[in-house]
Amino acid sequence: MxxxxxxxxxxxxxxxxxxxxxxxxxxxxxxxxxxxxxxxxxxxxxxxxxxxxxxxxxxxxxxxxxxxxxxxxxxxxxxxxxxxxxxxxxxxxxxxxFAYILKPFNLAQLKITINLAFLNFKKHEENIKPSDENRALLETLTKREKEILIILSTGKTSKEIAESLHISSQTVEKHKQNIRSKLSLKTIGELINFTMTSKLFMLSE
Missing domain, CATH: 3.40.50.2300 (Response regulator)
Structure with missing residues (x-):
């Protein structure tokens, strides 16, 4: 915890x-x-x-x-x-x-932002530089797909992601399929590596 x-x-x-x-x-x-x-x-x-x-x-x-x-x-x-x-x-x-969130916000947004902060902190600690190619690919994702990618990259399961975003596990799995298809990636490891080399540092909307 x-x-x-x-x-x-x-x-x-x-x-x-x-x-x-x-x-x-x-x-x-x-x-x-x-x-x-x-x-x-x-x-x-x-x-x-x-x-x-x-x-x-x-x-x-x-x-x-x-x-x-x-x-x-x-x-x-x-x-x-x-x-x-x-x-x-x-x-x-x-x-x-390592992250910002604008008021007013809801709990799901805050949890996503906390996960984003840990992700950006890890990038900083490991001196990982963003890839221009990955930055462009990132823009093909919807806001919800980016949120799921952030949480997924912190090691959370589909069930945990669903609970954080207040959606069903089936919906999470569908988004994960869309993410894999758009990014041409197959494994969780590949998705995590993509996220670590993408620039996910922004004010939450």
Whole structure:
């Protein structure tokens, strides 16, 4: 089970996310509402991932907190933001986040984004460069097919993918067949290799 630090100063939102992500043992969530709580928890625990709202009410925002974290340890970061403003995104990029998600979002989107963050973190750790050929092929996939490819590449089964996206296992299998056909790939290993050399770094819609 994943251990995640959630930095969110709106307690109702934080508690809702905590309950939702802890359901079905997807993750355990610790909540921090400001800079001091965030640093204390980050130093005390070994987190697999950090989810941080960019826009916190106090003077130190989520980006500044992640900048401090990077001096301690590098972990995958997912930013939550209500804005897709290029200046905010560019500032956030300087802290090397591995995914973003725009508010409002649903639980399925957040889980996909968490999986995307782990995928991008692995690419970074292994210094895997994106392939121009794979980037072009990626554009032949629908949004749903990209979502399934992301989750599939983290080792999830069709049943687990179906549960994350709230669709049937049969629907997942059909999408997997379409993905294989469009990419001319046959095995799960080939699909994972394709995903690892494709540029899947974007703001969630």
């Amino acid at each position: 994943l251990k995640i630090l959630l930095i969110e100063d709106e307690l109702i939102i934080a508690k809702d996310l905590q309950l939702s992500l802890q359901k079905d043992e997807f993750a355990t969530i610790d909540i921090a509402r400001n800079y001091d709580e965030s640093i204390a928890l980050f130093l005390e625990h070994n987190y697999d991932l950090v989810i941080s709202d960019i826009n916190l009410k106090n003077s130190i925002d989520g980006i500044a907190i992640i900048e401090k974290f990077s001096d301690i340890k590098t972990v995958p970061v997912v930013y939550l933001t209500a804005y897709s403003d290029s200046k905010i995104v560019d500032r956030a990029k300087s802290t090397m986040p």
